[in-house]
Each structure stands twice: as structure tokens, then as C-alpha cells.
Amino acid sequence: MSLLTAQGIYAGYGEADILQGINLTVGANEIVVIVGPNGAGKSTAMKAVFGLVPIRQGRIEYVGEDITNQPPERMVARGIAYVPQEANVFPSLSVLENLELGAYAIAGDITPRLEKVYEIFPRLKERRQQQAGVMSGGERQMVAMGRALMIEPRLLMLDEPTAGLSPRLIDETFERIREINALGIGVLMVEQNARQALAIADRGYVLASGRNRHEDTGAGLLADPEVAKMFLGG
Template sequence: MSSSTTTLLDAQDIYGGYGGADILKGTNLRANADEIVVIVGPNGAGKSTAMKAIFGLVKVRTGKVLFQGEDITNAKPEQMVRRGIAYVPQEQNVFPSLTVQENLEMGGYLMTGDLKPRMEKVYDLFPKLAERRRQPAGLMSGGERQLVAMGRALMVDPKLLMLDEPTAGLSPKLIDETFERIKQINAQGIGVLMVEQNAKQALAIASRGYVLATGANRHEDTGPNLLADPEVAEMFLGG
């Protein structure tokens, strides 16, 4: 762990969902600047809804979302971006008709100043994107598109990167590669909060993990402790 243990995100007792129904029922999530925090749990547990509620895409009915100590509950997504929160949804996370470079430029549209240094940082982190910078994102594989989506999110120079199922549909090799990239991003001082179906692999790189079920916290511990917990393994990690 680095010396920086600033609490970036603190979601407290969140209730909310779609229409009149609460999917989140008292969810609590916290992420520090030096952490990779992983949210796991069964389908329908509210994992993706929790991410969307934090990012202002789902209405928080009661509870609070604090970012660097400031109340950002139900702020608009573009306000979140300006504060330093980047969110990569699971689907429709690239512009397929635009080239890799144009996708990155779109990622930086809210930023002022020269985008080139940011773009070079992204290309250093993802050399494959540098090679393919002129290629339309729609012609890339699922794994490559995921790199474009993460690269685009990094164009806002975020303090916190939120990833919803970053390895969904990827081959085992690409899953490993994606987790390596996430570790590299975190090593640059960017906090990471992610929802992940590949729970065992994700918890193996996690500073901390949360297990959600039916919209509420069931377990919270370090990644290794959750992996070693027989109840968590049996109920949520497939034995």
C-alpha cells in the first residue's frame, strides 16, 4: 500500500433503484486512493446498480455519496467526471465508427488544454492502442474494445476509475491481461472500484472486496480474506 490512504469515495447506506422499487437496500461502499476495490455477488445483487447510483445514473432515494468528503449524491454524470470520477459501463462503452484516437479524444472532451500528453500516457499504458490508433473501434475484438473504453476513461485524468464487468466475454488470456492493466492503472495512484463476475481472479488483485446480495452488504474484507472464507467461497465463488 502506498502512503496515500485518502478516502476518495464513501457511499453510505444507499437505497435506490428504478421507478419505485429499491434494488439497493442500505448498500455501503468505500474506496481509497491507493486501492483496488472489487464488488462481487450473485446476479441481481445490485452490483451494477450500485455503480450507476454512485455515478448519478440511478436515483439515490436515501443515503449519501461522498467524494473526497463532499456530498455528490445524485449529481449529474458530467459533474462526476469534472470532479475526477470516470465510469466504464459494461456495454456500449466505445464509439464503434470512430477510430481509437477519436475515441480517446471524445473521452477528453470535457478537459481543457492540450490532450496530447494525456493521450501519450494512455498509449504508454496500452501499446496495442498506439498501434491501432487509426483503426475504427468497431473492427476490434472485445478485449481490444475494453482497452479503448478504459483508455477513454483515463483521458479525464481521474482520481477514481469505476469499471463495470471489465472482463465480461473475454478469453482467459485477455482476462489476465485486463487485470494486469488495472493493477498498472492503480499503481499510478488512481483508485479503482469495479464490479466483476470473475470473482476469484478479481479478489486476488483486490485490496478490499465487498460481497453484495439482494442490494445489501453481506461481507467486507481484504481480497485474500474473502477468498479464504469458506462461506463466501461456497455461496458466492462457486465452492
Template sequence: MSLLNAEGLYAGYGGVDILRNTHLHVGADEIVVIVGPNGAGKSTAMKAVFGLVPIRTGRVTYRGDDITNHPPEQMVGRGIAYVPQEANVFPSLSVVENLELGAYVLRGPNAPRMEKVFEIFPRLKERRHQQAGVMSGGERQMVAMGRALMVEPSLLMLDEPTAGLSPRLIDETFERIKGINQLGIGVLMVEQNARQALAAADRGYVLATGENRYEDTGPGLLANPEVAEMFLGG
């Protein structure tokens, strides 16, 4: 079942296209990873899909509906959650307050949604009254993902979720992402830790200079000698 389709995207900043005929597809229940060198347009692609970067030409559909250039609040209301790489928690607020803000577009009690988040991230339940700003980098990433899950999304978009984390926390974060996906939530992820990300992915895209260079299953891209030499460090 198709969840998200982006076709022929030209998008960028100040009239300059960073993306050039970029395409992406996420099926329901898939983990899809975007990798590539710095400046390839990976984060721009994510932001364009979510309505944070204007799309000049091209089309984005979600569950068959055209959502091209819709504002982010409409994306959230449709069940799309986005976790940016930076500034992804409110540091002066507690864990619980951060999670409650994640569900601001929804009606009904937050407690059942919060309990589901605590089941995925038990450490957040232990630290639920702690300010997010004094937590470790890995814990803050849990808060950011937990807040996104409060909208009960069908699609979770993650921009560099392991940035700045230790190797142990990187492994743990990928395990959490796979666990979230097993709940029936599609995942679209941009990652610099390309080998681990592709090992966890159903499919992957390699972008370079805003264009699609390679597309395959995660294992297929890992086994591709050209991809390994050019984008995975040999």
C-alpha cells in the same frame, strides 16, 4: 486517505429499491471489488454512485464533498471516470477519436494525455487510426478504459471489464488494471470473475439482494469458507 464513501444507499428503478442500505468505501490508491450473484445490485450500486440511478436515501461523498445524485458530467469534472459494461466505445470512430471524446470536459492539449494512455495500452498506439467497431473485444475494452483515463481521473469505475473475454485476455486486463492503480488511481470494479478480481483487490464487498453480506480484504474474502461456498462456487 478516503476517496469515495457511500453510506445507507437505497436506490433503484421505478420506485423499487434494488439497493437496501448499501455501503461502499474506496480509499485513495485502492482496488476495491464488488462481487455477488446475478441480480445482487452490483451494477446498480456503481450506477447510483455515478449519478445514473437515483438515490432515494443515503449519501455519497467524494474527497469529503457530498455528490449524492449529482449528474454524471459533474462526476467526470471532479475526476471520476466510469466504464460501462456495454456500449462503451463509439464503433464508427477511430481509436484516437474515441480517446479525444474522453477528454471533452477538459481544457488544454490532448496529446500529452493520449501519450500516457498509449504507454499503458501500447496496442492502441499501433491501432490508433483503426475504427473501434472492427477491433477485438479485448481491444475495445482497452479503448474504453483508455478513453476514461483521458480525464486524468482519481477514481476509475469499471463495470464487468472482463465480460466476454478469453482467459488470456482476462489475465491481461487484470494486469492492466493493477498497473493503472499503481499510477495512483483508485479503482472500484464490479466483476463476475470473482476469484481473480478478489485476488487483485485490496478490499472487496459481497452483495446479495442489494445488501452488504461480507466485507474484507481480497485475500480475506477468498479465504472465507462461507463466501467460497455461497458465492465463489465452493
């Protein structure tokens, strides 16, 4: 079953269309990765899906419902969570306060949701009273992902989740993404560490100049010599 389908999307900023008719599909419980060179439109694609960039042409469906150009708050209400690359935590608030803000629209006791997040990110429980702004880059990324999980999403969208992290933390982040996906949450991810991301992906898309250039399983893209030469550094 398709969780998310984007067809013929043209979108961008001002008068310029960064995306030139791209297509994307995320199946239920899939990890789907978008890779490509800088300026390919990868992050714009994520923002267009989440309602942060206006779509001028095309259609986006989520579990069969048209969500084209709906505002982010409606996306969240439907179970879509988005973690941007930058400015993704409230630095002056504690870890716990950040997580609680993720569930601001949830009525009732959020303790079970917190415990689920702590199971995936034990370090956040240990440091729940610590101010998010003084944490390392990897820890802030955990906070941002944990806050997104507080809505118990069906689809988690991650924009460059390993940007600026050490190799050890990159490995740890990908492992947490696999754990999240194993809970039945679909993942759509833009990632600069393309080889590692494709290694855990069910499927991947290569974008270039705002267009689809290649689509295959993660393993298929890794094994494609043209993709390797043009987009994966050989």
C-alpha cells in the same frame, strides 16, 4: 484517506429499490471489488454512485464532498470516470477519435494524456486509426478504459471489465488494472470473475439481494469458506 464513501444507499428503478441500504468505501489508491450473484445490485451500485440511478436515501461523499444524485458530467469534472459493461465505445469512430472524445472538456494540448494511455495500452497506439467497431472485445475494452483515463481520474469505476473475454485477455485486463492503480488511481470494480478480481483487490464487498453480506480484504474473502461456498463456486 477515503476517496469515496457511500452510506445507507437505497436506489433503484421506478418504484423498486434494488439497493437496500448498502455501504461502500474506496480509499485513496485502493482497488475495491464488488462481487455477488446475478441480480445482487452490483451494477446498480456503480450507476447510483455515478448519478445514473436515483438515490432515494443515503449519502455519497467523494473526497469529503457530498455528491449524492449529482449528474454524471459533474462526476467527470470532479475526476470520477465510469466504464460501463456494454456500449462503451463509439464504434464508427477511430481509436484516436474515441480517446479524444474522452478529453472533450479538457482545454489545451491533450498529447501528454494520449501518450500516458498509449504507455498502458501500446496496442491502441498501433491501431489508433482503426475503427473501434471492428476491434475484438478485449481491444474495445482497452479503448473504453483508455478513454476514461483521458480525464486523468482520481477514481476509475469499471463495470464487468472482463465480461466475454478469453482467459488470456482476462489476465491481461487485470494486469492493466493493476498498472492503472499503481499510477495512484483508485479503482472500484464490479466483476464476474470474482476469484481473479479479489486476488488483486485491496478490499472487497459481497452483495446479495441489494445488501452488504460480507466485507474484508480481497485475500480475506478468498479465504473465507462461507464466501467461497456461497459466492465463489466452492
